[in-house]
Amino acid sequence: MKYLQRYLPILTWGRAYNKETATSDLVAAVIVTIMLIPQSLAYAMLAGLPPEVGLYASILPLVAYAVFGTSRALAVGPVAVVSLLTAATVGEIAKGGTPEYLGAAIALAFISGLMLMALGFLRLGFLANLLSHPVISGFITASGLLIASSQLKHILGVSASGRTLYDIFVSIGSQIGETNLITLAIGAGSTVFLFWVRKGLKKALLGIGFKPFPADLLTKAGPVAAVAVTTLLAGVFNLADHGVRLVGEIPSGLPVPQLPPFDAELWLQLAGSALLISVIGFVESVSVAQTLAAKKRQRIEPDQELIGLGAANVASAISGGYPVTGGFARSVVNFDAGAATPAAGAFTAVGIAVATLFLTPLLTHLPTATLAATIIVAVLSLVDFGAIKRTYAYSKSDFAAMAATILITLFFGVEQGVVTGVALSIGLYLYRNSRPHMAIVGVVPGTEHFRNIDRHKVVTGEKVLTLRVDESLFFANSRYLEDKIYALVADRPNIKHVVLMCPAVNEIDASALESLEEINHRLSDSGVSFHLSEVKGPVMDRLQKTDLLKHLSGKVFLSQYQALCELDPQTAHCSEARTTTKVAE
Known part of the structure; x- marks a missing residue:
């Protein structure tokens, strides 16, 4: 029994599950579901995939993690950095919008899941320590800037491209004259609104007499409000005829379980990137999980977390999704909303499944500029210029590694940035230990x-x-x-x-x-x-x-x-x- 409990944490917390715990988990699930629906659509677009794929990646993976994961508050699903890495990886293999592109993304999730599970069973969670915090912080900051920049084309309504900051701005600059003013109004207006929601709505609601819980719920529902209003405007005024790009028809229904493509050549092409995505995703996830667990004097098992995240990615691939990991923002929301066990994630999966079955027809007229605004507001919260200043003041060598990671990621690409970060982390470790005090x-x-x-x-x-x-x-x-x-x-x-x-x-x-x-x-x-x-x-x-x-x-x-x-x-x-x-x- 102890052996099963080691690999199936649900057997431990499930025995003490009661009505009070279920109520806390259900409340948290409602709040996270409201937050996750627009995020899933937006991150799928960021990964270059159809919007429904983001929803598919937010159902079975959450259930799998609830069974195998050890964190009581971690919320698994599509995240910005992994979506960017997916786009960068799959874009080198297949053309966007093709069945081959989707198949490669599904295979990437499956390979990443197998790698994570293998690392977990071999108890190699310590390997994530090879990435120093300044390097990870630098990579996430650069990725946030890169992602936000990549979404400007949707805000402006132009067909720009590029995988580096330079290429993106050159491409946008060459087409700036083709900006669609209606799209710009929707995108800029949504961005300003979402920033205000994030920074000022809760304070304003408390000021007029709302209690903390409903005020927090309404604040988290800000992106849903932006989606609803802009979708209504686009439908009523038929904005597609005025050049506004819409999401279009999203298939209703749950994903049909299927195996990913088994192509030896494709797997070899994806293997290196799958390992990088696995490591980056695990580091981001376990950092959040440990922080939240410490607040309630709980603990997580990093090696079992590898297995939990691996199972989530395998489940994502089987359900037609792409790589997933624990998200910082939604995990904090899940924690603050009172999630008591991983069952909150399973309840969230039910909410997403219901949305996939019944709500997708309502999103046909959703402007892509609104989703771009959702991404921009979410990822800019990851940008931490203060960390750069603090690192420079404390350690010049760590600052050099951080700065190099940021510059390489911005101007040469995300994969090169990850490789640079890993190399610099290991290099700094060996240098410092080669000249001990x-x-x-x-x-x-x-x-x-x-x-x-x-x-x-x-x-x-x-x-x-x-x-x-x-x-x-x-x-x-x-x-x-x-x-x-x-x-x-x-x-x-x-x-x-x-x-x-x-x-x-x-x-x-x-x-x-x-x-x-x-x-x-x-x-x-x-x-x-x-x-x-x-x-x-x-x-x-x-x-x-x-x-x-x-x-x-x-x-x-x-x-x-x-x-x-x-x-x-x-x-x-x-x-x-x-x-x-x-x-x-």
């Missing part, structure tokens, strides 16, 4: 504590050199350690002992072990003894299986103070004497 330390007078000689008033002797290393030792930094010790010894001809202080060393790999053996050998040839101190138990267990300790010219000390007392008792006594004098004074 090391400090010569001395004893703080009157204590047994050792601190950096450049930061504190400490006592040191001429016979013992104590070097504290503040990282684990492995292949990337072992040579740096060697060079550092040799340089320090060369500058101090009176040194008789070198003690490597290891309180922060959690692991020593084979390369670092060879470096320690070489250090011991070369120092011994120079008449200098090599010692270790404060070695952690697990590290010591592994060292005892090697020849290093057998041939060590010095000793392994339990504490650095013990080493100083034995190797240089005069300095240790001097430290104590200074304290006694100071106290006496």
Whole structure:
């Protein structure tokens, strides 16, 4: 039973499900459904797919995640960044609007789902940590700007194209004279209205006496209001005859389950992008899930989240959808609305299914400019210029990685931006760990504590050199350690002992072990003894299986103070004497 509960979290929370919990989930589902209907249509358009595909991707995936996911508040479905990545990937393989394009998008969801599930079963969720937060933040900011720019053509009513910021603006600029003024009025008006709804409607409603819950519900229904009003205007005034582009007929009915196309060549073409989409989607999803879980003192299982998201993507493919993940905005709305269990997502799926069955005929006259406004308002909330400023102030190297990711994404494409971000994250990690912080330390007078000689008033002797290393030792930094010790010894001809202080060393790999053996050998040839101190138990267990300790010219000390007392008792006594004098004074 425990084994099943590990892979089917529904067996855990489902046993405690009751009427009160169901009520909370139903209320949250109503609010998220209202928000998700226009978003699903808009994000499908962003991915270059028919609008109904966005609805299909918002039904079965939510049910699958409710069964396999561990977050109580995460709302799964189409999101802006994954939609953009889908368009960029599939657009290289097939022409938009063709059956091949849709088939490739479905296959992309299926492959991504299989990859996520495989990573989950292999317990490889930690791989997402290879993407640093500044790089992810930079990529999302750039994607937000790129997505918003790509929607300007729908706001203006022109047929622009382009996958980079430069190409988009050049294309729009060349056709700016063909702007449809009615479309511009609808798109700009919807954008302004949605920004006002997001920023000011709730405050205004509270000011005139509304209670918080209905005020919040009406605020979340803002996009639905924009869709309803502009659709009504387009139908009544027959705006299609005036050049306003409409969504057109959306097929009614639920998707028919089907398998994705099994084409070996197509799968090979999609594999690399599917992995990138999987990683980006997982990082975005798990970040949101962990943040929301912490607020209620709950926890999620990252490896099981991989399985949950993988199952959601497989379900999306089977139901004719495209890649999905946990969305930030709708997850926060789901949480704030009181979602108590993943069942809220399943109830949302029912709401979307009802909309797919009965509401799609009402959307025939929906202007694409309204959907573009919905996308623009949603994605601009992802743009965080403040993070750029904060990162620059805190870490120039992280800022450089962030800036490079933003520029590459904007001017060379989203896939190149992702690859750059991954490469820079790994590169920064290796660079920092290849040059670990090391400090010569001395004893703080009157204590047994050792601190950096450049930061504190400490006592040191001429016979013992104590070097504290503040990282684990492995292949990337072992040579740096060697060079550092040799340089320090060369500058101090009176040194008789070198003690490597290891309180922060959690692991020593084979390369670092060879470096320690070489250090011991070369120092011994120079008449200098090599010692270790404060070695952690697990590290010591592994060292005892090697020849290093057998041939060590010095000793392994339990504490650095013990080493100083034995190797240089005069300095240790001097430290104590200074304290006694100071106290006496």
